[in-house]
Amino acid sequence: MTINIGVIGTGAIGADHARRISKTLIGGKIVAVNDVNISQAQSLVDELGLSATIHNSGHDLIHDDGVDAVLVTSWGPTHEEFVVAAINAGKYVFCEKPLATSAQGCRNIIEAEMQAQKRLVQVGFMRPYDSGYLQLKNAIDSGLIGEPLIVHCAHRNPSVPDTYHTPMAIHDTLIHELDVLRWLLNDEFVSAQVVFPRKTKYAHSALADPQIVLLETKKGVRIDVEVFVNCQYGYDIQCSVVGEEGIANLPEPQSLLLRKEAKLSNDILMDWKDRFIAAYDVELQAFINGISNNKLTGPSAWDGMAASIASDACVKAQQSQQIEPITMPEQPAFYR
Amino acid sequence: MTINIGVIGTGAIGADHARRISKTLIGGKIVAVNDVNISQAQSLVDELGLSATIHNSGHDLIHDDGVDAVLVTSWGPTHEEFVVAAINAGKYVFCEKPLATSAQGCRNIIEAEMQAQKRLVQVGFMRPYDSGYLQLKNAIDSGLIGEPLIVHCAHRNPSVPDTYHTPMAIHDTLIHELDVLRWLLNDEFVSAQVVFPRKTKYAHSALADPQIVLLETKKGVRIDVEVFVNCQYGYDIQCSVVGEEGIANLPEPQSLLLRKEAKLSNDILMDWKDRFIAAYDVELQAFINGISNNKLTGPSAWDGMAASIASDACVKAQQSQQIEPITMPEQPAFYR
Amino acid sequence: MTINIGVIGTGAIGADHARRISKTLIGGKIVAVNDVNISQAQSLVDELGLSATIHNSGHDLIHDDGVDAVLVTSWGPTHEEFVVAAINAGKYVFCEKPLATSAQGCRNIIEAEMQAQKRLVQVGFMRPYDSGYLQLKNAIDSGLIGEPLIVHCAHRNPSVPDTYHTPMAIHDTLIHELDVLRWLLNDEFVSAQVVFPRKTKYAHSALADPQIVLLETKKGVRIDVEVFVNCQYGYDIQCSVVGEEGIANLPEPQSLLLRKEAKLSNDILMDWKDRFIAAYDVELQAFINGISNNKLTGPSAWDGMAASIASDACVKAQQSQQIEPITMPEQPAFYR
Amino acid sequence: MTINIGVIGTGAIGADHARRISKTLIGGKIVAVNDVNISQAQSLVDELGLSATIHNSGHDLIHDDGVDAVLVTSWGPTHEEFVVAAINAGKYVFCEKPLATSAQGCRNIIEAEMQAQKRLVQVGFMRPYDSGYLQLKNAIDSGLIGEPLIVHCAHRNPSVPDTYHTPMAIHDTLIHELDVLRWLLNDEFVSAQVVFPRKTKYAHSALADPQIVLLETKKGVRIDVEVFVNCQYGYDIQCSVVGEEGIANLPEPQSLLLRKEAKLSNDILMDWKDRFIAAYDVELQAFINGISNNKLTGPSAWDGMAASIASDACVKAQQSQQIEPITMPEQPAFYR
């Protein structure tokens, strides 16, 4: 059985996912596309040699009978609308982050999905599909390091453009930790604090960089995440889980060990796009397989909302410089 | 375009490749199977839910009009016969190692393929598809470490069964280095010497273990390969290329860095099947893509023969304890 | 010129330092000893084959004309008294930590030393003499990683006895970071916060373990120190300095890289005494050399007081669970 | 008891050892010096502030009644003469390598020492005093990796001057491996073979570089040593011992782990003098302590001869390109 997929939004990530489904993954086929820029949609169709309908609107695409599942990779503020429409049309939908631009938007999606009485939504958090994080989760779940007590994380970028300002360190950067840590620890956040260290000279005036986000979970695990988006030296994701009986660290990306010019070295990636490139494949393949098996298992709308609520609290903590509570509603059985 | 594939030999590796093509890779479909044990072939069809013809002989399968390409994963001594038959039927053929059990057998295949005037054969050497070796080759080809002068290798297994005897260290174990090093260095072997160190107490009486194989190439590169198949501690593949301006080492397989029980450690694999598992996928996908593009690019029949000739010289060097020449015929333009 | 040294307190550390001076270091000689337990003092003299006077009191030893310099390695609460007495007698004095059991005690010592118009006191903080920390300081001071912005530290012990309670995590454990970080960063602490993560099952009821101490410096550097004294796996000191242009990590102690039993591993020390064993030699040699050159350069009474003040603030932060200010008096020219 | 030491030869290494004894080590004192260049001897005395007699000849120094022990750090061809003279005068003697310029010269020294009926000679091989090699030896001797079967070594220099020619790769470079491997394995060499890989473009015309030396021991251990003295990237000493149950590698020199400019790196030393700098201290301290205890334990005249014999066989193997036997005389009880 091949899953027929429509793509709303053929920008960078949408085009990438379309190529992935057409050229790398198994079981899916791009049969419809839409973009606010119709000529961009057309270009994608041509480039990939697709036989796909080009729709004038996302809603038309959603209601195309030939479409089994929808990829929402359009501009963030349109996500909620398209996801809800897809749910109401009874179609599976993969939505890139953010699921919605507000926690209320996420709640609207959850309500729609619960009314549909079926999990239809997968949110585009790819880290739970990264082979390194999977090894880390396996170490925790197997009891290899005992109960987790502390997690030390870092999320570093070489540099960011001038449009990147202080709250984006949460919404665009920390958001991945906010998702992956809940999954990794099988736990919920209860509070957040943000500390601003001395600012790097490489950050422009509207950006506090680096930042340290301190999170507390329901089980009492304490997490510190260094977010440093002008670190110069590389794109570097660190995650070290301190357990009662040992410590496990996220593996470094594979690279040659070199002896050259007075250095014993491994390369560090400079481009974030290379870091989780394999995970994007696994993530979308899981979406297709989930549809085939009639059972989605990846990041749910609930997970999307949880990240959104935590994210809002962190931004509030940036502003208040206080410890801010993170209040999650009770998780319905539907999402467990 | 989907490539319709027939599998001759549904033992471990054949079944594995069939599963790979059906469940993981894109562009191929198993449409026919054959095995000397028909019920095993039937089991595979059932298990994978294939709609595939079960043929009574490999030759029937080869001549099935619905079959575009053949996988030869039967018992080694039958490889030559099936590969030649597939070539003569004008079909693409992926043959697991050994391509043939003798250099003459390889030559027969080469002759058939040259007569067909088209590259139809890919040999099942998977290491050139391993992401680590690809990084290493890229380091060499880009000039990162200057001209290669020496290569230090190790091929270690935790243990081998009692049926494994001294020449198998060449035919079954070193064979992978004999293939991958030619590709890595873009060079040919010219001589081989084998040295027997003190024997481990873990080797049975019919096996010299460890062994050190010393190879010389046309360009003068010297290679030492430690083959140690009862090393106890793990399945471990090392390759360190010493160049004029630096040294590059094959990456270790990805694993968590752990702090536990007075050790800072990474896991070493114990099972060889885990080491190149991703490379098998890439290798077979390359075969399918090569057919689609009408241009095979992987290890050729010529490469299969080269490994076979080098292999024979190494076994002779085991016996003679002398430096044995490795004489390769001139490579025809067809294979360049 | 040989420096004649008297030792007050011949317990574990005193005996160790006496052996060091007699058998390993150059330029010093143990000529007098004292202990509340005279027979222990006698044993030490016998064991090391010293020709040394055994004094009935620390004060007698201090006033022994044959004594050029005093080592105070007696019970903590007696340190202040002996250090002040040595200063007043115009003698050099090396005092194991704590310099005094209160900040006021430290101030008394500082007052005495300033009145003596000469630096006479070295405090027994050994980490600034550790080769790894020296490399780290050199990396910072040379500008290799740009201005420091964040420091991530960990201080882990396999386990502690039942007598070890929550404030000791500061006074006995964190105290070393409190000293070495001021030196490393050439900076002063301005606030402290203590966070209690989920408690390990290996900690007894009177101990919060692990703890995370968050420090802020005058220059705005933010420091997080994980203190985890029942981590089971080893004695492990981590220090990672995040600068504007790179990150430098304290080296791991030297150990063999092993491939064994499915692990690629380095040993982690289990006993804290092995970690800085070389630094103790360097520290005491520096004291002896400082006397010979008539210029002490190691951790001063001022440094001892600074650690004490920071330490008190951290304990207060443990109790208040608030961010506590750390208020250091202006540093007199005498100590700069 | 202070050992009064005379130094014959105040060039680089002699001056270094004199400084070491005066300023760093315990128990020794430089009381006499000699050099063919008297003014150089005088400079050293002045520079170190020694009260030492400046002798007009090495023999005068040896016969100076105030001299307990002699350091022979003069020009290589004079070593034998001074060592024999010191032995005949009943004095302890530390001789930098080479002990003598021929195996016969070593035999002469051994004869003199056996006649003296007392071990008086320590040869200046410092690697057995290196903390890393000591860890490696301990791993072997404790049975941690089982019986050694293979040793892979590398001895690499960034570059060498034009005066360095092919045999010096043995006499000046490999010589250290020839000594340390006998000690490490507690074994004797029985044959040598030398292989010349493709030559680096950085080697001048009179030098084959790199070289691979293959050694066999009495117990059957096989050793390969890559000698590469124009490797460009650093001074790098590798030693990996493959045992029946695991592999132990010589530790890398301590250095910071850095994240900078797209590299995760440790520094590699460029200057050989930094690599074993600590071992020189330990080596000479052991000599002084050995005299105090009336029992030398370091590399003996026998060890010096063994290295010399092996060295000669390796040079012969360079020339013959054959496997050359290494024939050691039976070791007398005196040297066991």
Ligand SMILES: [Mg+2]
């Ligand atoms: Mg995503």
Ligand SMILES: [Mg+2]
């Ligand atoms: Mg294969």
Ligand SMILES: [Mg+2]
């Ligand atoms: Mg101390």
Ligand SMILES: [Mg+2]
């Ligand atoms: Mg030496």
